[in-house]
Amino acid sequence: MSDQAxxxxxxxxxxxxxxxxxxxxxxxxxxxxxxxxxxxxxxLPTMFADVLSAQASNTNTILVTVxxxxxxxxxxxxxxxxxxxxxxxxxxxxVPVGGSHAVGDGLYFHPRMRRLATRFRxxxxxxxxxxxxxxxxxxxxxxxxRWQSANPNGVINGTGWLGxxxxxxxxxxxGGIAIGGQGVPLHMRGNSxxxxxxxxxxxxxxxxxxxxxxxxxxxxxIRQMGxxxxxxxxxxxxxxxxxxxxxxxxxxxxxxxxxLPEARLTRDMVLAARVINLNLGTRIVNLWHSGYDTHDRxxxxxxxxxxxxxxxxxxxxxxxxxxxxxxxxxxERVVVMVYSEFGRRAEPxxxxxxxxxxxxxxxxxxxxxxxxxxxxxxxxxxxDDRGDFRxxxxxxxxxxxxxxxxxxxxxxQVLGATYGAIPSLIGATSLGDAGGSLADRAxxxxxxxxxxxxxxxxxxxxxx
Amino acid sequence: xxxxxxxIDTFVGMTREAAVDRVMNTNNNPxxxxxxxxxxxxxxxxxxxxxxxxxxxxxxxxPPTIEEKLTLFWHDHFATAREKxxxxxxxxxxxxxxxxxxxxxxxxxxxxxxxGSAMLIYLDNESNVAGAEQENFARELxxxxxxxxxxxxxxxVVSMAKAWTGHNTVGATRENNWKYDPTYVFKAGEHDxxxxxxxGIRKNWDAADTLDELCFGVKATATxxxxxxxxFQFYVHTNPSQAVVDDLAAGFRASNLNIRQLLRSILLHDxxxxxxxxxxxxxxxxxxxxxxxxxxxxxxxDESVRxxxxxxxxxxxxxxxxxxxxxxxxxxxxxSAWAKSRWVNNLKWQADERGILQNLDNxxxxxxxxxxxxxxxxxxxxxxxxDYMRELIVTTRAEREWAMAYEPYAVGxxxxxxxxx
Numbered sequence: 001m002s003d004q005a006x007x008x009x010x011x012x013x014x015x016x017x018x019x020x021x022x023x024x025x026x027x028x029x030x031x032x033x034x035x036x037x038x039x040x041x042x043x044l045p046t047m048f049a050d051v052l053s054a055q056a057s058n059t060n061t062i063l064v065t066v067x068x069x070x071x072x073x074x075x076x077x078x079x080x081x082x083x084x085x086x087x088x089x090x091x092x093x094x095v096p097v098g099g100s101h102a103v104g105d106g107l108y109f110h111p112r113m114r115r116l117a118t119r120f121r122x123x124x125x126x127x128x129x130x131x132x133x134x135x136x137x138x139x140x141x142x143x144x145x146r147w148q149s150a151n152p153n154g155v156i157n158g159t160g161w162l163g164x165x166x167x168x169x170x171x172x173x174x175g176g177i178a179i180g181g182q183g184v185p186l187h188m189r190g191n192s193x194x195x196x197x198x199x200x201x202x203x204x205x206x207x208x209x210x211x212x213x214x215x216x217x218x219x220x221x222i223r224q225m226g227x228x229x230x231x232x233x234x235x236x237x238x239x240x241x242x243x244x245x246x247x248x249x250x251x252x253x254x255x256x257x258x259x260l261p262e263a264r265l266t267r268d269m270v271l272a273a274r275v276i277n278l279n280l281g282t283r284i285v286n287l288w289h290s291g292y293d294t295h296d297r298x299x300x301x302x303x304x305x306x307x308x309x310x311x312x313x314x315x316x317x318x319x320x321x322x323x324x325x326x327x328x329x330x331x332e333r334v335v336v337m338v339y340s341e342f343g344r345r346a347e348p349x350x351x352x353x354x355x356x357x358x359x360x361x362x363x364x365x366x367x368x369x370x371x372x373x374x375x376x377x378x379x380x381x382x383x384d385d386r387g388d389f390r391x392x393x394x395x396x397x398x399x400x401x402x403x404x405x406x407x408x409x410x411x412x413q414v415l416g417a418t419y420g421a422i423p424s425l426i427g428a429t430s431l432g433d434a435g436g437s438l439a440d441r442a443x444x445x446x447x448x449x450x451x452x453x454x455x456x457x458x459x460x461x462x463x464x
Numbered sequence: 465x466x467x468x469x470x471x472i473d474t475f476v477g478m479t480r481e482a483a484v485d486r487v488m489n490t491n492n493n494p495x496x497x498x499x500x501x502x503x504x505x506x507x508x509x510x511x512x513x514x515x516x517x518x519x520x521x522x523x524x525x526x527p528p529t530i531e532e533k534l535t536l537f538w539h540d541h542f543a544t545a546r547e548k549x550x551x552x553x554x555x556x557x558x559x560x561x562x563x564x565x566x567x568x569x570x571x572x573x574x575x576x577x578x579x580g581s582a583m584l585i586y587l588d589n590e591s592n593v594a595g596a597e598q599e600n601f602a603r604e605l606x607x608x609x610x611x612x613x614x615x616x617x618x619x620x621v622v623s624m625a626k627a628w629t630g631h632n633t634v635g636a637t638r639e640n641n642w643k644y645d646p647t648y649v650f651k652a653g654e655h656d657x658x659x660x661x662x663x664g665i666r667k668n669w670d671a672a673d674t675l676d677e678l679c680f681g682v683k684a685t686a687t688x689x690x691x692x693x694x695x696f697q698f699y700v701h702t703n704p705s706q707a708v709v710d711d712l713a714a715g716f717r718a719s720n721l722n723i724r725q726l727l728r729s730i731l732l733h734d735x736x737x738x739x740x741x742x743x744x745x746x747x748x749x750x751x752x753x754x755x756x757x758x759x760x761x762x763x764x765x766d767e768s769v770r771x772x773x774x775x776x777x778x779x780x781x782x783x784x785x786x787x788x789x790x791x792x793x794x795x796x797x798x799x800s801a802w803a804k805s806r807w808v809n810n811l812k813w814q815a816d817e818r819g820i821l822q823n824l825d826n827x828x829x830x831x832x833x834x835x836x837x838x839x840x841x842x843x844x845x846x847x848x849x850x851d852y853m854r855e856l857i858v859t860t861r862a863e864r865e866w867a868m869a870y871e872p873y874a875v876g877x878x879x880x881x882x883x884x885x
Contacts, residue, residue, distance in 0.1 A: 241801050
């Protein structure tokens, strides 16, 4: 909460303890109070201005993070597959050029990523290379926690960079949506932000059926019991979450009305698109795609098949299904950021896999993204003293770019320090289309759906 | 794992010591089934489901002793997932280790888990070979199982991985028609016999030496601190002071890392009994389900528990990562709330079949509230919780001739107090 908001709270009678962040109910109450006071009596803090404008504004960028859990082998996702040094380094694990998708600069997308490559050629994909930080260790948990918390001193205090953004610029209960029913990921956790965590199936949305008087009475009881009162903190917190779940169920129920695809990531991505289409004021969404911890046999008969190739295939199909399921206006507003806690080590290990490494690519995808290659690729020969790729860009530089250009606010408060930003990577509106008009793209998507009907199930008519 | 109101009543009037002694006496607990109880041939998913159902029923029916909750603690601590391990049989073998050795010396437990096939497979030590080391197990052994993050160096990880080379399963061999054999085996040809520097000590480290060093050597303080803190957080509250942890850790070390000694100190701790520790933990979905099932006289098969616990975010034998599950906030998501509320809403019809809500018609609303909350052993519910249960009873009665309290009963299961411990 900003200092200004605290001062305003004090003016309102000091009912709120200024030493801790406000919870949802307090913020609502405070907002009402602030509005009643009205006029020039109190300045409306920016966080509330955002809430009020969330519905009215329909041009804000929506940030969708896709977290590749386990540490993605970035070098085999997009790499110099024709390069002799690469082939020497990777040996059996090297991805063949045949079937790969050239994107210039001697780089290729993996053969199983043709859809993303197509999107790249249209100018909608930015690849930032060499992203990471000098590692303190190579643990999944601490690296993911450092990426997600993004505190300048590496301290993990339970909040994440996007959770702190939501704290400061809150967009209400649906400002942040976590897909998957696995809890709110660290990067979306704030001190006061309420993030809605959607399960993968819609049948269990208790609170969505309002047809029975009997149920309505129970919803009221659960809601009322959930309000803060004089009882232990965790009891209050449980009650609050119970009450929120009742409200959230009704709001998101339409997303589950039509059947969802079977495939795990595609299902989640289509669900994410449908929730965004509901126009609930959502600004940040997270999805997980796990299984990238490819220590053991990451390839099949060669690198075009096997575990890692299958993951990239799922990712490729999932991203495509996501954009195809977005309504027209929302498709223009979304920026997808694909990242992982680290890359893999340069050299394969002894079991046709790769161990935990350092830097890797971050992908940004969307109509507002100025596509292309960014950052310096870590040299294949000049590895660090542990045989890892060098880090050429701090991940917080990417975050500061995303916060400033996609979320449209300053990044210093969220990141706790000033970081560099890549100039003009993301626009406030759609950027020019290198690959044809909107109509051409719509036609191309229709054709692709036709030729590839089993890839995914797309909403016939996205609902608003 | 809690108990019924009647079971809890039998502890009234006991001293702390007597009560703790009683729950720590596991000598009369029922015996364990053999693998045959779960074996289906090769349907691993179904075998896991049967194991879950067996465990949930045991948690419901076993006498109130430390065994079940402590086994759950170790399952979370040495988190291993059937999804990666593949064979449910190996998860059962590991479960028996957690159960049968989870109350003795920590070094013994650590060794049996580390050399167990489930862990060798789960953290890839089966592909850890001299010259091409695989660090997954080496890192988690230190970060999650013993000393905790920040208490070892990256060089230690490299040396630890080397020390663990060659400790493997038989694997797929020609003699066995390439069928995978998970039996533990030491493959001497794959072991690194070189001098390695671990924790600043240079020698030819082998796997078992590293466990001794972690438990009793230069890392004994770190390991005892890490485990004392983690166990206190599991049983009492999440914010113990360093002084409390230091004290517990010192006693744990003095007992050569005897787990019963540590647990006993925690259960006798003033903070365990303090009023401020009441409701300081959010029940995990398994604890919540077991409590509700037990009080309603239900068993696992009545309620397809595997499917329910998956919705709530906690499938036994399939923790999400090697870090296991979290605590408190970890369980508070809209998704988990939806799964819980939907389940208890269905359960309300069981109350009729089981005659749980009979004879409430003549009671006034406040008395009905008391009956329902007492059913869940909640004697100190907040006024807000009582007020709105009461309102629900009043509005339900106003609409109907008959006054069966289905809705208040369901909402009672979902009361914030019932979901905390």
